[in-house]
Each structure stands twice: as C-alpha cells, then as structure tokens.
Amino acid sequence: MQVVGYTTQQHVFIASRKRKFNINEILVIEDDRHNNPKGEVIETQSFNRFVPLSTEKNALVDEKVLQGLRQVGFSIDEEEINLAKVRLLEELSSPVKVGVSARLPVFEEVENLFLKKRPEEGLVLGVIQGTAEIASTLPEDLRNVAPLYQKDQGILPQDGFPFIFDYAEMDSYPHIGIFGGSGSGKSYGLRVFLEEIMIKEIPTIVFDPHYEMDFSQTASGFEDKVVDFKSRFVTLMAGKDVGIDFTELSPDDLVGILKASGGNISEAMDNAVRSIFEPQKDTLASFTNRLSSLIDAFDNETEIKRLKNSDNWSKLDVREKKRYEYLEELLLKYKDKVGHASTLKGIAWRLNKLQREGIFTKDISEIENSLQQRKLVVVRGSIWLLKVFAGFIAKKLYNKRRAYRDALHTGKTGETGFPPFIIVTDEAHNFAPTGFDAPAKGVFKEIAQEGRKYGVFLILATQRPSLLDDTITAQLNTKLVFRTVRSTDIHTIKEETDITSEEGARLPYLSSGTAFISSAILGRTIAVRIRAARTTSPHSQNPFDELQEWAGNGDDKLWSVLEDYLPLSGDQIHLYHDEIQKKLEEPVDVNKIFTLLEEMESQGKVKKEDTPFGPSYHKV
Ligand SMILES: Nc1ncnc2c1ncn2[C@@H]1O[C@H](COP(=O)(O)OP(=O)(O)OP(=O)(O)O)[C@@H](O)[C@H]1O
Ligand SMILES: [Mg+2]
Structure with a gap:
C-alpha cells in the first residue's frame, strides 16, 4: 500500500x-517526518481491466490522482488497482510525502483511538467497522465480548474491535440520541443499550409505547450463556400499576395532562381549570x-334564580336549599372566569377519559x-397515555x-436519598415535538439542559x-445514527453531528x-x-411465521384443550376463558x-x- 497522487494536510x-x-479501516502511513500519522478509509474503489480507471468518471478519481498513480509506477488500465481516500485523524502541519508506504496498525497503535474503557467498565455495544483484519491482535479480554447477529445465519463471532x-x-457529555428510519435497528440497538445498562445496574426508566421492551426471553444462540435479566427489570402498566396522585398535581400538570388526553384544549378551558382547581387542597373527588x-x-342558572325569588323556596327542605345556595355561590365565584358550561363539559369529558384509564x-x-x-x-401504555405520564x-x-x-x-439532612438515573424513550418526537406543546416537553428540555448537574440523563x-x-x-452529545433516507432528517443529522459528507452520503444505504x-x-x-441482543422482543417473530402457527400447531394445541370442555355455549367460553388460557x-x-x-364445525x-342465547358447540 502506497500513498499516491496529491496529498493535503487532511487527506x-x-x-x-x-x-x-x-x-x-485505519491505516498507518509510514511518514517519519510526521510521526507515522494514522488515517481512516472514507471511500474506496477497485479498478481492473474490465472496469478501466481512465474511463471511469467518479468523485474519487480525477486527473491529479491518475497522474499520481502513474508517477509511482502503476500502469493504469492494465493492472488491478485498489484505491482509497483516507482522512487523516489529525491535521498535519504539512502534507504527507507522496510515495511512502502504508500498513495496517497493530492493537497498541489504535487502542487509544477506539477503546477508552475495558468491557467491565463500559457498555459493550457492538463491533467497530473496518477493524476485522486487525482483530487478531486483540488481547484476550476484548475477544468474543460482542458477538454479532445476522438474520439468516444466527449468531456470528465478533469480527473486530469491540x-x-x-x-x-x-457526567460531562450527558445525553444520547438514537436516530434512524423504520427498520434501521433503533429498537434493537436500544435493547442492547438497555441490556448493558442492566448489567451495570444503572437506575433507568423506559417509556415503551410499542410493548417491545421485555428482557425475560433469551435470544436463540445465547442459551448456554444466559444472563438472567428477570431480577433487574420491572414492567409496569400506566394506569394499572402506576398512576398519578391527583393531590400532587400543579395547575400546569393538570392542564398538561388534560391537553394530552384530548388532542388539545382551548384557552378558555385552560383558564377555567386554573381558576377552579385548588392545588394541594383538591382531591380528584x-x-x-x-x-x-x-x-x-x-x-340551571335561570331556574335557580327563579326558585329563590318564588314562594316555593320556603317549601324546600334544608338539604335542597343548601344545594341551591351552593350552586349560586359557585356561579358567583366562577362565572366571570369560566364563561360557558360547554367549556366545563369539555374539561369534564377529558377528566373522565383519564379516570377511565385508571390514571389517578x-x-x-x-x-x-x-x-x-x-x-x-x-x-407501558398507549402513546397518548405515556405522553401524559412521561x-x-x-x-x-x-x-x-x-x-x-x-x-x-448545602449540608441539609433529612431529604431521602435518590439515585442518578436515565430516562429512555422511543418515539421521542412525540414527547418533545418541535413547534408544538406536549406535557413532557418542558421537563425533557430542562433535563437536556440541566440534568447533567444532577446526574439525570x-x-x-x-x-x-x-x-x-x-x-x-442540540444537547444530545452522543448520537447513534442508523439508516436514514428522508432528506430533511439527513439534513438535521448533518447539522447536529460531525458526520462528514462521505458518511452522510452512506446514510441511506446502511x-x-x-x-x-x-x-x-x-x-x-x-x-x-x-452486537447481537441477548434477549428478544416479545413480538420479534415474523408476522407470517406467526400466521403459520395460527393455522397449524397453535390450533392443534388449542383444540386438544377445548375438546375436554365440550359442550360449550358462548357464555361458557367466556366463563372458562381464563382456565383455558392456563391449560x-x-x-x-x-x-x-x-x-x-366454527372451523371444527365445518370439518364435521x-x-x-x-x-x-347464542350458539352452543357439542361433541359429534
Ligand atoms: N444490530 C443488529 N443486528 C442484527 N440484526 C438487526 C440489528 N438491528 C436490527 N436488526 C434487524 O432489523 C430489524 C428491525 O430493527 P428494529 O426493530 O430495531 O428497527 P427500528 O429502527 O426500531 O424500526 P421502527 O422505527 O420501525 O420501530 C430487527 O428485527 C432485526 O431483525
Ligand atoms: Mg422500533
């Protein structure tokens, strides 16, 4: 390998x-004058007799490069030439000498570039691309810590540096973004991240709108080295296992969750809530x-007024009188602030929806x-519910x-200890959208800006x-960028990362x-x-394989259970449903x-x- 063509301080x-x-891949350029600088291959192409170089028009090769190749003795168009554009990892004071040779590094030469921590001190996320050929120089403790997964081949050995x-x-660079189009590997990558987080026992809360973050099922290929995550995570349902204590809501909180429950709320509703709600005093009831x-x-405003001024008033019993007086008092206190009954009904409808979900x-x-x-x-929970909760x-x-x-x-005692922790969410643009309001946006923003100080990430x-x-x-200091096709997103990614134009051009094809x-x-x-995830998502099965099971084995098993229950009426099916599931x-x-x-009936x-009372099914 040899440096050819024109060189600059960067390339x-x-x-x-x-x-x-x-x-x-990283190459060492043997230029003593510059202390053998290292560079990374950012573009590469091969040419031979069948793909002649001189007729090839592309961004990589121009006349200057051709000239350089000739200069150092390559016979263009006759022999095979492999060419790489290499970005130097550090800017040099003067260009590299043309003609010097280049070679692959050994572990010690690139250790500092790639490895800040050993596996026991960091999160082992994957394998660095372009390090396959130097993997043989890895020390023992860095081998086989990051096996890979390929859909049709299963688990594959780690083929490079972890x-x-x-x-x-x-602590200095707190937050992480995971970007990528549909099916690019975000959820899978998040799963790997979370597995590592559990291994390190870092307190973490995950909002999971897709019901996919479960770690109890070991992925195939890992049966002989199971890491038991069951004791390291808990799954809670929003509205069932966790809820919001109404007495702890601030007016902003309440407005926020009402907003999230019903698309949006009008300004009148917003004002009405703030005037009627008595924070810290009010219970839900x-x-x-x-x-x-x-x-x-x-x-009943007119009705109440008429009644009070009529003879019938004195005939009412004490309780009824009290009730009307209370209503009158309410009107007096809130009428100006509230405006219309429809405003209140809008609030009541939303509150009711939240109550039905069990939020409170x-x-x-x-x-x-x-x-x-x-x-x-x-x-877990539906996305709208999680937005409220988050x-x-x-x-x-x-x-x-x-x-x-x-x-x-401040040296104050008495405050109960609370650990640093990480907040994780998929579909983050729903929780903190640009240009719109959302219940979690304010606090996510605050954590993005200030969380570091308190150990919240x-x-x-x-x-x-x-x-x-x-x-x-802008505050996400580490970004994992998976395949991205949409140009607006590529644009944002380019703006928000140090991704080069060559890398940007590869984004749609990762x-x-x-x-x-x-x-x-x-x-x-x-x-x-x-790397390969050690666990699998509860619905990682191919939907078409699942269909197969539906029609096949699944039915046989269910039928063998159902047979014992015949005859069955519709009511009984509901009655025995739990028992059938258990069996x-x-x-x-x-x-x-x-x-x-029905299917069994058609088969006789x-x-x-x-x-x-509906159909009833019997043995034949
Ligand atoms: N690191 C990986 N190694 C092997 N296969 C992977 C990896 N990451 C993703 N895949 C494969 O790609 C599929 C889709 O990945 P994933 O579900 O993570 O996509 P996604 O980016 O979350 O998509 P969406 O935005 O639609 O949720 C996975 O089911 C898996 O088969
Ligand atoms: Mg996903």
Whole structure:
C-alpha cells in the first residue's frame, strides 16, 4: 500500500495492487517526518481491466490522482488497482510525502483511538467497522465480548474491535440520541443499550409505547450463556400499576395532562381549570364534584334564580336549599372566569377519559422504589397515555433527585436519598415535538439542559430527528445514527453531528443494525455494527411465521384443550376463558376460540346448535 497522487494536510490517496481496502479501516502511513500519522478509509474503489480507471468518471478519481498513480509506477488500465481516500485523524502541519508506504496498525497503535474503557467498565455495544483484519491482535479480554447477529445465519463471532461506550463520561457529555428510519435497528440497538445498562445496574426508566421492551426471553444462540435479566427489570402498566396522585398535581400538570388526553384544549378551558382547581387542597373527588356542580349551576342558572325569588323556596327542605345556595355561590365565584358550561363539559369529558384509564388510582411509588433498587423500570401504555405520564413522572423524579443533590450540597439532612438515573424513550418526537406543546416537553428540555448537574440523563430514540425539539437535539452529545433516507432528517443529522459528507452520503444505504456513532466523548464518528441482543422482543417473530402457527400447531394445541370442555355455549367460553388460557399456557383471544370451533364445525368435528342465547358447540 502506497500513498499516491496529491496529498493535503487532511487527506491522502492510498493505492494497492493486491489488497482491497475496507471502508472505515485505519491505516498507518509510514511518514517519519510526521510521526507515522494514522488515517481512516472514507471511500474506496477497485479498478481492473474490465472496469478501466481512465474511463471511469467518479468523485474519487480525477486527473491529479491518475497522474499520481502513474508517477509511482502503476500502469493504469492494465493492472488491478485498489484505491482509497483516507482522512487523516489529525491535521498535519504539512502534507504527507507522496510515495511512502502504508500498513495496517497493530492493537497498541489504535487502542487509544477506539477503546477508552475495558468491557467491565463500559457498555459493550457492538463491533467497530473496518477493524476485522486487525482483530487478531486483540488481547484476550476484548475477544468474543460482542458477538454479532445476522438474520439468516444466527449468531456470528465478533469480527473486530469491540465498541465500548464509556458511560462514566456522561457526567460531562450527558445525553444520547438514537436516530434512524423504520427498520434501521433503533429498537434493537436500544435493547442492547438497555441490556448493558442492566448489567451495570444503572437506575433507568423506559417509556415503551410499542410493548417491545421485555428482557425475560433469551435470544436463540445465547442459551448456554444466559444472563438472567428477570431480577433487574420491572414492567409496569400506566394506569394499572402506576398512576398519578391527583393531590400532587400543579395547575400546569393538570392542564398538561388534560391537553394530552384530548388532542388539545382551548384557552378558555385552560383558564377555567386554573381558576377552579385548588392545588394541594383538591382531591380528584373534590375537584370533579366542584366541576359537575358548576356545570349543574350553569345549566340551571335561570331556574335557580327563579326558585329563590318564588314562594316555593320556603317549601324546600334544608338539604335542597343548601344545594341551591351552593350552586349560586359557585356561579358567583366562577362565572366571570369560566364563561360557558360547554367549556366545563369539555374539561369534564377529558377528566373522565383519564379516570377511565385508571390514571389517578395509583401513584408512582413502585417506580421510585425500583429505581432505588437500581433496576430498569419499563412503563407501558398507549402513546397518548405515556405522553401524559412521561411529563409527570419525569418531573417528579427529576425534582426528587434535585432536592436530594441540593440538600447534599448545602449540608441539609433529612431529604431521602435518590439515585442518578436515565430516562429512555422511543418515539421521542412525540414527547418533545418541535413547534408544538406536549406535557413532557418542558421537563425533557430542562433535563437536556440541566440534568447533567444532577446526574439525570436522557436516551431519546426517534425515526424523525427533524421533528424533535431542536434545543433538545442540540444537547444530545452522543448520537447513534442508523439508516436514514428522508432528506430533511439527513439534513438535521448533518447539522447536529460531525458526520462528514462521505458518511452522510452512506446514510441511506446502511444495513439494519449498523450505525455511525458520533460522540463528543470520542471526538469523532465511528461506524459500529451493533452486537447481537441477548434477549428478544416479545413480538420479534415474523408476522407470517406467526400466521403459520395460527393455522397449524397453535390450533392443534388449542383444540386438544377445548375438546375436554365440550359442550360449550358462548357464555361458557367466556366463563372458562381464563382456565383455558392456563391449560394452554399462553394467552388466547375469545374470538380465536369461536373461530376454531366454527372451523371444527365445518370439518364435521363438532356439532353446532343455535339457541336463543347464542350458539352452543357439542361433541359429534
Ligand atoms: N444490530 C443488529 N443486528 C442484527 N440484526 C438487526 C440489528 N438491528 C436490527 N436488526 C434487524 O432489523 C430489524 C428491525 O430493527 P428494529 O426493530 O430495531 O428497527 P427500528 O429502527 O426500531 O424500526 P421502527 O422505527 O420501525 O420501530 C430487527 O428485527 C432485526 O431483525
Ligand atoms: Mg422500533
């Protein structure tokens, strides 16, 4: 390998007759004068008799390069020439000498470039691209720590240097963004991140709108080296296992969650909530009572006035009188501030929706306890519900941590200890969108800007970085950028990272699971193949394989359970549903049971009778 053509302080071209270059590999340029500088292959191409170089028009080769090749003795168009454009890792004071040779480095020469930490001190995320050929120089403790996965081949050995993320550096460079289009490997990468976080027992809360972050199932290929994550994470359902304690809401919180529950709320509603709600005093019951009484008062305003001035007033019993007087009082107090009954009804409707979701029936103590035990907490729920929750929870936990840290600083005692923690969410642009308001946006922004001081960090994944609030994007000091096709997103990524134009041009073509990691911690961008996940997502099955099972084995198993229950009426199917699921050892939909019985009837295996209470299925 030899330096050819013109060289600059930043770039050189290197050519070789025999060796094909690999993108992203590091080469040592044997130029004593510059202390043998290192460079990274950023573009490469091979030419031979069939793909002649001189007729090839491309960005890599121009007349100057051709001339350079001739100068050092290459016979263009006759022999095979492999050519690489190499970016020097440090800017030199003068250009590299043309004609000097280049070689692959050994481990010690690049250790500092790639490895800030050993596996036990960092998060092992994947394999650095372009290091395959020098992997044989790796010391023992760095081998086989990051096996890879290929869909049709299963688990493959680690073929290069491991990429180990130095999480201790998050103290200076706190937040992480994970960007990439659909199917590019974000969720898979997030899973790997979270596995490592659990191994290191870093308290973390994950908002999981896709119900995909479960770590109890070991991925195939890892059966002989299972890491048991079951004791390191908990899954909680928003509205069932965790909720919002109404008495802790501020007016802003309440307005925020009402907004999230119903698209948006009018300014009148916003004002009305703020005037009616009595923070710290109101319980859910007292607030809803006041709200419905006020609606009642608005709806019956004239009636109440007439009644009070009529003879019938004296005939009312004490309780009724009290009630009307209370309504009158409410009108007097709030009428000017509220305006219309419809405003109040809009609030009541939204509050009712939240109540039905069970939001106010629990608190977040289970989240707090689990974080204190250094666990990973996965909070699940529909995206709108999580949007409501994320804001409230993030704020509470952040304040708790802040209060604790401030108390430590000022020497105050009595504040209960609360650990540093990480907040993780997929679909982050929904939680903190650019140009719109959202319940979590304020607190996410605050954490993005101030969280470092208190040891509170963000990991935000999104398909659409251009839709994520830009002050937050600017604070994401480490970015994992997966395949991205949309030009607006590529534009944002280029602006927000130190990705070069060559890397930017590769973004649409990255294979799923390969990312550019651009980090202030590393000071440059490194291409990484994310390692194989040790666990699998509950719905990682190919939907078409799943269909196969539906029609095949699944049915046989279900049928063998159902047979024992015949005859079955519709009511009985509902009645025995739980029991059937237990025997089956997996969930099954009631409709699925009906469908199977219908199918069996068409095959003549059961007899169906229509009764006034619905169908009933019998043995034949
Ligand atoms: N590091 C990896 N190694 C091997 N295969 C991977 C890797 N990352 C992703 N894949 C494959 O690509 C598929 C899609 O990845 P993933 O679900 O992470 O996409 P995504 O970016 O989250 O997409 P979406 O935005 O649609 O949720 C995975 O199911 C897996 O088969
Ligand atoms: Mg995903």
